[in-house]
Each structure stands twice: as structure tokens, then as C-alpha cells.
Amino acid sequence: MEASSHDEFREFVEMRSTALLRLAVLLTGGDRYAAEDLLQIALMKAYGRWARIEQHEAYVRQVMYRQQVNRWRLRRHHAETTVPVLPDAAGDAAAGPDSDLRIALWAALGRLSNRQRAVVVLRYFEDLPESEVAALLGCPVGTVRSTAHRSLAKLRKLVPELGPERPTERIQSLGYTPKEVQR
Template identity: 80%
Template sequence: MKASSHDEFREFVAARSTALLRLAVLLTGGDQHAAEDLLQIALMKAYGRWAHIDQHEAYIRQVMYRQQVSRWRLRRHRAETTVPVLPEPGTDSDAGTGAELRIALWAALGRLTKRQRAVVVLRYFEDLPEGEVAALLGCPVGTVRSTTYRTLAKLRALVPELGPEGVAEEAQPLSYTPKGVRG
């Protein structure tokens, strides 16, 4: 790699690594170590092709998505996640605050399958259309739609505050009912 490309890569990593790490944490379900590994792999793959890539961040994001899809396709299941300190239980007086909602949503995201989490992150955090999500995950658009529908229903069941009467009403997507399902 030329010195100018090397310097450009270093500047990019310094400027964008925090945002890319946040995305990686979301894709891995909150596992900081797995997120760091995911970002490191994406950056290593980009480094070798840096001079030939037109849109650097888009390329790295796509590598991260595909790498994460490959990870959950391997079907490696872990029995539990260890944490150094157990979280404190919440109180009823804190139930309506934004912080409590984020914590509850974070816990609910951790209870989703890897595919469900990837679909939600790509659709609502990255704001990608269904077609792009389907292309990134290597599945039909209908699978993305049905997975989104079921995942949002599961999230609303796990975190009732996300329901139609909850505090996150304005952030909800338009409802979607698959063919053959009455509601």
C-alpha cells in the first residue's frame, strides 16, 4: 500500500471507528468483544483493498454485515453470557424514563435470534430498505418482511412500552400484515 493510502486509512479509522464500533455492538447483540472482532475483521479486509474502494465506509459496513451473517449461519450457540457485575433491578418509579426504556429495549434485543437482531438493526438503525437488507442477508424480501413483522411483535411483547399506547409510538414503522394473516 502506498504511503498516501496508508495515511488516508489511518485518518479514516481515527474518524469513523467509534461509529462503526457502535454498529458492530448492535449487530453482535451487545457483545463488546465480538463487536471489536467484527470491526477488526472488516478493517483488515478493507485495508488490503483501500486504494480500490470508492466508498470506504459503505464497504466496511457491508463487510461487517456479511461477516455477522456468516457468524450466525455457523450456528454457534453460547449457553450464557457472563458479565462482571450483575445489573441492579429497576423500580416501578423509573419505568417510564427514557433510560429505562433503552435498557429494556437493549435486554429485549439480546433475547432475539441473530437473524432477527440483524434485520432490526439494518432496517431501523441503519434505515436500509427491505431490498437492501435482503441482499445483505442473502434471503428473499418476503423473509425480511416476515422476520421484521414477527420481531417487532416479539419486541412489543418483551417491552410493552413499545406498543401502540407506549412512549415510542411515533418511532414505530407502518404495520405490515403478511398474506393470509388476519389481524
């Protein structure tokens, strides 16, 4: 890799890694260690092709989606990971009136199935159209629609504070924005 491409890659990682890690945490159901691994794999794959990639962030996100889907397919049952010190569950949530709701939303996302969580994250956090979600997950558009409907119903049951309004509006009011602001 040329020095200019290397510097461009380093700058990209410095500017976008926080938003990409946030997406990875959502995709892994709140498992920060798996999210860090997912992001690292995506960045390694992008690094090798950096000069040939036109849209860097779109490529990294695509690799993350596909890598996570592959993990779900390979590992139906995953063993619980033990760590010496428990992580602070509310450490990422900003203190404020909605911090309890954010924590509840994170916990509820973790209780969804892998496919349900993927559909919710891709449709409402990443703001992708149903056709793109279907293509990424390798299923029909109708499956994405029905899974999104059932997933939102389950989230509303698990977290009644989300209310009946449109999911993207409520999620955005909690400080989550679809496709983090491009820099």
C-alpha cells in the first residue's frame, strides 16, 4: 500500500471508528468484545483493498453485515463468555431522562433473535430500504417486512416506554441517528 493510501486509511479509521463500533455493537447484540472483533475484521479486509474501493465506509459496513450474518450461520448456539470484571452496562448511555430507556432498548435488542436484531438494526438504525436489507440477509423482501413487524411488536412488549409512534422517530429521539453523520 502506498504511503498516501495508508495515511488516508489511518484518517478514515480515526474519524469513523466510533460510529462503526456503535453499529458493530448493535449487530452483535451488545457484546462489545465481539463488536470490536467484527470491526477489526472489516477494517483488515478493507485495508487490503483500500486503493480499489470507491466508497470506503459503505464497503466497511457491507463487510460487517456479511461477516455478522456468517457468524450467525456458523454458530447457532454460542457459549457464554466469562470476564474477570463486569463491564458497565450504562457506560455508553449519556446521563439524562432517556438513559434508562436507552439501557432498556439495548437489553431488549439483545433478547431478539439474530435475524430480528439484524432486521431492526439495518432498517431502523442504519435506515436501509427493505430491498437492501433483504439482499444483505439473503431473504425475500416479504420476510424482512414480516420480521420487522414482529420484531417491533416484541420490542414494544419488552419496552412499553417506546410507545406506539414510528420506531425511527422514537429511536432518533433517544440520540440514535440512522447512518451516523458522514464527516
